[in-house]
Amino acid sequence: MMRQLVFILLLSGLACNRQKSAVETDTPTSGSIVVAVDESLTPLLQAEQEAFHALYEKAHIEMRFVSEAKAIELLLNDSVRMAVVTRKLTKEEEEVIKSRKISPRHITVAKEGVAIIAHKSNPDSTLTWMQLRDLIALGKYEDMKTQSPRVVFDEAQSGVVRYIKDSLLQGKPFAKNSFAAGNSKALVDYVAGTKNTFGLIGSSWISDTDDSTTVRFLKKIQVVSISKDEDAYQPYQAYIAQKVYPLARSVIVISQEPRSGLGTGFVSFMSGDLGQRIVLKAGMVPAKMPLRVVSVKRGNITN
Incomplete structure (x- = not known):
């Protein structure tokens, strides 16, 4: 009986040691x-x-x-x-x-920044803070009188969407004609191929000009400058470091x-x-x- 008990204890100890090793490897x-x-x-x-x-x-x-x-x-x-x-x-x-x-x-x-990108045919490469808010919250943009613009983002529960809601929309929802592309690459492709569209994307996707993906993206879309006061800025390193680009996270x-x-x-x-x-x-x-x-x-x- 004692031998059986010792054997069981040895097996238990071995199992514990194995479990510990499996966890802390x-x-x-x-x-x-x-x-x-x-x-x-x-x-x-x-x-x-x-x-x-x-x-x-x-x-x-x-x-x-x-x-x-x-x-x-x-x-x-x-x-x-x-x-x-x-x-x-x-x-x-x-x-x-x-x-x-x-x-x-x-x-x-x-x-990094949250970048606003647009179709190459967009008539204006600069948006004021108020224009950006109207675009995302109301789906309105004064330079597009014939057709309502669409705003595209990566995912409904992404950090980009959450940040825009907190910083720009103050908790309000996106316009009804906004939608999720599924991921950042699909977002860029949609904006590049669809007129009257704007996209919200993490700036790391467009900021490394030595990266082949970034170079390909920048050939397909334009990056919009944002002005909160008088001057307008794009979501690039220097402007984020100087704290003048308004959508930094x-x-x-x-x-x-x-x-x-x-x-x-x-x-x-x-x-x-x-x-x-x-x-x-x-x-x-x-x-x-x-x-x-x-x-x-x-x-x-x-x-």
Whole structure:
């Protein structure tokens, strides 16, 4: 009887150790993890992912590109340890994670803009703040007298839609003739092929002029300038950094990793010098400006 009990205890201990090993198999530079990402941030996160994988060959980060609402839902349901979105958790959402004895962390890694794009035939490349609000909320644009313009966005629950509702529409709904294209690429294709249309898209899709996808997009559409006061600005790096482009938002990593695992390593990478240079290369504004070391030789200055 005693031998049977010892055998059972040994099996139980072995099973526990196996379960523990199965759970804690990743380190900051190795293992596997799933990250939920707002689809509007795809270009930046793909670039960060590729660089991280090239640096750490034993690491595998799977990006799940979904709407912002879905990314947060996956985080709250404990389906992922980390989400990359454009807002912080609400107090109620934080309490859900704290109920698991984990304190969520918010890490801002970049700033980008929400871009307004239009069909190439659009008569005006500049909109005032009031015109933009009427366009999105009422479906009206004074330069289109013969046909009502349509506004296209990526997904109904995306970070872009949520941001526009909060910052521009103050909680009011979009015009009835607005609709979701399904994703950012489909949005650009629709605007490029349909007259009298405007699109709302994350600026990372159009800001990296060295990227082939960006170059292809910019050949098909025009980027609209927005004026809130006298001057009009486009959603590019310098104007976002100077805080003069009115539709700017933060890129935030939300982590509920209880220990120093692969998620922690990836966040550290994105926040570090190389990760922030990737942000800069993508045409976005880094949360921490990368340092540029200049070597100066001492010597006499001669005319």
